[in-house]
Amino acid sequence: QWRTELPALAHFPSSPLMSAHALRNVRRKMEDRHVVFPHVQHLFPNPHSGSYHYYAVFDGHGGVEAASYAAAHLHCHLVKHPAFPTDIKTALHDAFVSTDENFVSKAKRENLRSGSTGVCAVLSENHLHIGWLGDSQALLVKGGTPITIMEPHKPERPDEKKRIEDLGGCVVWFGAWRVNGTLSVSRAIGDAEYKPYVSGEPDLCSIELTGDEDYLVLACDGLWDCVTEEQVVRHVHQHMQTKGRATLAQSIVKLAIESGSSDNISVIVVLLKD
Template identity: 40%
Template structure:
């Protein structure tokens, strides 16, 4: 199917300001460059909607900082529209590209988020992939609230791992409360990477995945939460749940993953407690790939890393991964973020 050239461009959600307590966030010394390539190719039609983002200066004083949401809204995406773009720090030490495509699904349930700032003098970057199931609301809620809640956590800088774990669980509880008067029971994965200075935290719930390229080797930084994983099956059955075969292994014969946000009817068997891996960034770290299972269903970890390393720009790498997954037969929404570590850049 072709991208309809007459359809409207993706609406941008630019300049959404997040304000935090005095002394926590300072943006005055941070200047991020951003680029989008008009005329890049969509997997299905060789066209795409250019996704631009911009930073808005609100005149915040040194006493109050800002976090800026710099990505397009991912709702009401029209027939086969794509969101493709990239951004990076002015000094060039870190850059990222993103690509998101509805693919062969009837609706778009993937969301993603990127935030960058300075907190207490440290560079902080947050990247997230949220793959919805049973509807898009849970994934959309995570895009709107997960990183906002994390950055507000009082121990975010002092104990980042604890802050991530508590924020995941609180955001899940908040979402269930917000949806308590609806008839929806959708859910979402979350694969996130949080970089504080040179320390990387990768947290995962569900079957989206993060893979690191280190000295040319593909190193998984998450393990898919599948019901037939021995430890997951034991946890589910200990809580009184069952794991059944229904085309694939499913919790209660329904959900093909063992951890997710939302899915009220499957609580407490399906939880939003993340598994977190920590890494100290060094000169061997080349790039990080985060993607929904629309990529991982058809592209092995090693191939994803090879494709990402072959492209000089992370935006081109993200676009190529999306195209590859589509042409390899992915039947799902396809979303990925590629983060490149540019160690040769000067301060």
């Protein structure tokens, strides 16, 4: 059965094996960006020991500027933060906020209208930290079972709807639930004209790893709007049995297309066992 555990490693790999793939699909433009940065602590001088690996997917809308900006800057804010790496959760939170604030300032100066959702993971030897804005999502799989670790920021979420309305905005149906009738996500980097209704405040979670975790998937809504977590787990198991890991992310992108996705699709898979 596909829930069979993968073989355990004696030690956490110094740099986890991973697979990444991105595709424009049938859209006119590619507005996704993704980042894979093993040993991100080496980006700036850092007196702390240990290895920290950074993975991120940014899904732009209204142009690629916000996604490109986040892909270029968020990890820099993370590693330069005085709390990194002793308090990664705080550093990751503030990195999202700084990236959003700086891009909003840039957008106002340059009359840019773009925004971007984002999901970022920071992986150390025994901890996983996830931060996100919008509906790009992360999936952790443990013992062949998908573990729900986050809830996307959508306007129809009761808490998000209340926050938006309390600020004077509105959530209306126009093919999907939308902030002020336009945006279908309630938090994002950028979207300067929709602040504060579209918030730049991320949610975060931190997980202590036990060594039983199989893999982590980060992807934009081009995957998650068409494929369930259970479908991803089954697909990964079947693919690993027959075709190995090199084309794993590419095969998940193909699964999304076969399931009806017409959006840009970006997928990162980080293997936590050999």
